[in-house]
Structures are given as C-alpha cells and as structure tokens.
Amino acid sequence: MQVTLVVCVPVRGRSKTKKHRSGCPVSISLEMFGDRWSLLIVRDLMVRGYRTFKEFQQSGEGIATNILADRLRRLEAAGIISAETEEKDRRRVSYRLTEKGIDLAPVLLEMLIWGARHEQTGAPCELIEEMAKNREAILAEVRRRWQECDPTPLLPRFDQGDLDPDAGRRKG
Amino acid sequence: MQVTLVVCVPVRGRSKTKKHRSGCPVSISLEMFGDRWSLLIVRDLMVRGYRTFKEFQQSGEGIATNILADRLRRLEAAGIISAETEEKDRRRVSYRLTEKGIDLAPVLLEMLIWGARHEQTGAPCELIEEMAKNREAILAEVRRRWQECDPTPLLPRFDQGDLDPDAGRRKG
DNA sequence: AGTGTCACTTGCATAATGCAAGTTGTTTGT
DNA sequence: ACAAACAACTTGCATTATGCAAGTGACACT
Numbered sequence: 001m002q003v004t005l006v007v008c009v010p011v012r013g014r015s016k017t018k019k020h021r022s023g024c025p026v027s028i029s030l031e032m033f034g035d036r037w038s039l040l041i042v043r044d045l046m047v048r049g050y051r052t053f054k055e056f057q058q059s060g061e062g063i064a065t066n067i068l069a070d071r072l073r074r075l076e077a078a079g080i081i082s083a084e085t086e087e088k089d090r091r092r093v094s095y096r097l098t099e100k101g102i103d104l105a106p107v108l109l110e111m112l113i114w115g116a117r118h119e120q121t122g123a124p125c126e127l128i129e130e131m132a133k134n135r136e137a138i139l140a141e142v143r144r145r146w147q148e149c150d151p152t153p154l155l156p157r158f159d160q161g162d163l164d165p166d167a168g169r170r171k172g
Numbered sequence: 173m174q175v176t177l178v179v180c181v182p183v184r185g186r187s188k189t190k191k192h193r194s195g196c197p198v199s200i201s202l203e204m205f206g207d208r209w210s211l212l213i214v215r216d217l218m219v220r221g222y223r224t225f226k227e228f229q230q231s232g233e234g235i236a237t238n239i240l241a242d243r244l245r246r247l248e249a250a251g252i253i254s255a256e257t258e259e260k261d262r263r264r265v266s267y268r269l270t271e272k273g274i275d276l277a278p279v280l281l282e283m284l285i286w287g288a289r290h291e292q293t294g295a296p297c298e299l300i301e302e303m304a305k306n307r308e309a310i311l312a313e314v315r316r317r318w319q320e321c322d323p324t325p326l327l328p329r330f331d332q333g334d335l336d337p338d339a340g341r342r343k344g
Numbered sequence: 345a346g347t348g349t350c351a352c353t354t355g356c357a358t359a360a361t362g363c364a365a366g367t368t369g370t371t372t373g374t
Numbered sequence: 375a376c377a378a379a380c381a382a383c384t385t386g387c388a389t390t391a392t393g394c395a396a397g398t399g400a401c402a403c404t
Contacts, residue, residue, distance in 0.1 A: 021232075021233040021234060022232045022233050022294070022329070022330065023294020023295070023329075023330045023331055024212075024215075024232075024233075024287075024293065024294065024295070024329065024330045024331075025283070025284045025285075025286075025287030025288040025291065025293040025294075025295050025300070025330065026211065026212065026280060026283050026284050026287060027233055027287075028287045028293050029283045029284075029286055029287035029291070030208050030209075030211060030212065030283070031208065032291075034206070034207060034211070035206060035207065035391095036202050036203065036206040037202075039198065039202060039206070040196075040202065043198050052350080052351085053350070053351050053352075054350065054351080057351095060193075060194045061196075061199055062193055062393095063393095064392075064393050064394065064395095065351080065352065065394095066352085066354085066392085066393080066394090067391090067392065067393075068351095068352090069351075069352055069353080070391095070392095079290075089349095089350085089401080089402075090400080090402090091349065091350045091351070091400065091401045091402070092349095092350065092351080092401095093350085093351065093352095100290045103286055103289065103290065104286060106282040106285070106286070107279065107282040107283050107286055108198060109282075110278040110281075110282050111197070111198050111201045111202070111279050112197045112198050113197075113278070114197075114201055114275055114276060114278070114279055115196075115197030115198060115200045115201035116197040117275065118251075118275065119197065119201070119204075121195050121196065121197040121200050122194070122195020122196065122197075123196070123197050128197070157194070157195075157196065158194065158196045158197065159194055159195055159196075224381080224382085225381070225383075226380090226381065226382080229382095234362095235362095236361075236362050236363065236364095237382080237383070237384085238362080238363090238383085238384070238385085239360090239361065239362075240382095240383090241382080241383055241384080242360095242361095261380095262369080262370060262371085263369070263370045263371065263380065263381045263382075264370095264380095264381065265381085265382065265383095
C-alpha cells in the first residue's frame with residue numbers, strides 16, 4: 001500500500017521534511033519545480049527583471065492567474081523566492097529570487113541551451129552557442145545583477161524572431 | 173476559447189510544430205519534459221543503466237504504470253529516447269537515450285547539484301561538491317557510457333543513506 | 345467620491361494523475 | 375503440448391490539478 005504521509009516535526013531546528021518519493025536530489029528538485037510553469041517564473045525573475053504579478057502574467061506564455069498565484073506561493077514556501085509589498089505603492093508585491101533561487105541559474109542555462117539546440121525556438125543559434133562557450137561569464141553576470149538588484153534584462157523574450165542583438169552579449 | 177491545435181503538415185521537410193506557448197527555449201523545453209516524471213526516466217537511462225519498463229517502474233519513486241507508459245511514449249515522440257524490442261526475448265522492450273536525450277546530461281547534473289546543495293537528500297555533500305568541481309569529466313564519462321552502451325551505473329539510488337562510495341568517483 | 349489598479353479568489357468545466365485490476369504476446373517449465 | 379509465469383502495457387474509475395472567466399478587496403489617483 002505504501003502510504004506516503006510523514007510530517008516530520010521540527011526536531012532540534014532541523015527537518016521540516018514532507019516525505020519525498022526518494023532521496024535522489026533530482027527527484028526532490030523535481031518535486032519543487034517539476035511542472036510547466038515554476039521555472040518560467042524563475043526565468044522571468046532571473047533574466048528579464050520582472051518583479052510583479054502582472055509582469056509574470058503578461059510574460060507571453062499565458063499563465064492563468066490562479067496558477068500563477070499558486071506557483072508564487074509554492075516557490076516562496078520552497079524558499080526559492082521571497083515576496084514583499086512595496087513601500088511606495090502598497091498594492092504591489094515585489095518578488096525576488098533568494099540565493100537558493102539564483103542558484104537555479106545553471107539549470108535554466110542548460111535548459112536554454114538544450115532547447116535552442118534541439119528545437120526550433122525564437123533564439124538565434126549563434127547567440128546560444130556563444131552563451132554555451134561562456135557559461136561561467138553568463139552565470140557571473142546573472143548573479144551580479146541579482147546581487148546589485150540590477151533589473152536590466154539579460155535576454156529578450158524570444159517571442160518569435162524578436163531579438164535584441166545587444167542582449168546577452170554585454171558580458172559574452 | 174483559444175483552441176491550441178495546430179498540426180503543421182510537414183512542409184518542405186521542415187516543421188512538425190504543435191504550437192508553443194512562446195518561442196523561448198526554456199518554455200519549449202518545459203513543454204517536453206516539464207513534469208515530475210520525465211526527467212527521472214532520463215536519469216534512470218543516463219546514470220543507472222536501466223533499460224526496461226519494469227526497471228523504471230521499480231526505480232523507487234513509485235511511478236504508476238499508465239503514467240510510465242505515457243511518458244515513454246512522449247519521450248519517444250519528442251526524440252529523446254528510442255524503443256526497440258529485444259531480439260533474444262521478444263517480450264522485452266529496450267529503451268535507450270538518443271543523442272538529443274544524452275544532451276540532457278548537463279540539465280540533470282545541474283539539477284542534481286542544486287538539489288543536493290539546497291535540500292536534505294540521500295546524496296553525500298562531499299560527493300556532490302566533487303562532482304560540481306568536475307562537471308566536464310562527469311559529462312564526458314556519461315557520454316562515453318552512452319556511446320559504448322556501458323550499462324554500469326554511475327550513481328547509486330540515493331534511497332536514503334545508501335551509497336556506493338566508489339560510484340561517481342572513477343572519473344572524478 | 346468615484347474610478348482605476350493590482351494582486352489575488354472563486355466557481356466551474358476539462359484534463360492529468362494515481363491506483364487496482366485486466367489484457368496481450370512471449371517464454372519457461374513439465 | 376500445455377499451463378504457469380513474465381513483461382509491457384490498457385482500462386476503469388476516483389482524485390487532483392489546470393485553464394478560463396468573472397469577481398473581490400485593498401490601495402491609489404484625481
């Protein structure tokens with residue numbers, strides 16, 4: 001039968017585990033962001049400089065507002081993002097990646113490279129191959145922007161052929 | 173209403189597109205394997221040397237057989253794996269990663285590293301950090317095994333504390 | 345005071361998932 | 375030759391997640 005409901009009372013400031021399918025790090029990662037939306041939100045925060053609910057919503061993928069709200073909740077619960085209502089306009093909630101969140105950059109980058117190499121995407125191959133050659137520089141730049149709260153987009157939206165020839169080349 | 177069913181007849185040997193949410197490579201990648209199971213199958217093929225339905229099923233994560241069958245179908249349709257009934261025992265179907273599939277190794281590796289760093293997993297931190305230091309070597313070894321059809325597992329199952337101290341260290 | 349924004353909720357139809365049991369084709373044991 | 379065992383799936387059905395349109399409440403702007 002294999003009931004999977006272990007709650008794990010916080011013992012000595014440690015575990016708050018919820019019972020994983022297995023101890024494999026890949027499996028545990030997938031339990032946190034293994035769906036079609038979570039990583040797109042992370043991407044928006046990471047390379048497009050988005051911060052608000054509305055921006056994510058208008059991101060071009062067509063996420064429904066209830067799903068978006070749900071994913072933001074989960075990502076926050078997972079410690080991948082943090083939320084804060086803005087001082088200047090208290091209607092707005094500003095989301096930000098945590099360090100745990102920005103550490104997803106390599107995952108995103110590899111997915112980007114894989115997708116661009118193996119599928120027909122809106123991203124130009126030359127740009128991607130150049131990114132693949134300069135992984136470390138890209139990751140450093142992503143982290144720099146995060147640390148300095150620099151919201152300048154690193155990559156355009158790749159909606160179709162729409163591309164900013166300057167983007168992603170500044171540190172390449 | 174927005175029905176999203178564009179079939180795209182093969183025109184001049186090109187598109188067989190199915191209509192993507194956007195042209196972003198990350199988004200397109202997530203459409204192919206953005207769920208809680210697909211990448212686990214890829215992992216099993218890549219680092220555990222699994223080949224058959226039954227092995228995937230007994231992988232320790234508890235995937236249901238109908239879902240497994242569905243994912244195998246999708247992964248094959250996506251060109252990430254190939255299937256072949258064995259000569260010696262025609263009951264068995266042997267699955268294998270395609271080149272497109274083995275190219276997912278960097279994605280998996282980064283997810284493994286991220287998960288092990290930020291969550292409590294069954295993988296020992298030292299091993300993971302050593303892997304993080306030798307990404308290229310690991311990836312080369314993964315690819316070598318794939319090319320030579322060497323089914324020796326590269327990593328153990330990380331079920332809990334269960335670990336083969338030799339695994340993943342041979343090329344480290 | 346009135347209208348507009350922003351970040352969500354809610355209700356409801358549809359699709360995906362999980363679980364147990366059943367089916368098909370193949371091999372193995374007697 | 376025949377029955378039992380296997381491997382790889384299907385099928386039926388309950389539960390859960392997703393997608394869509396519409397609505398709500400707190401705040402802001404004029």
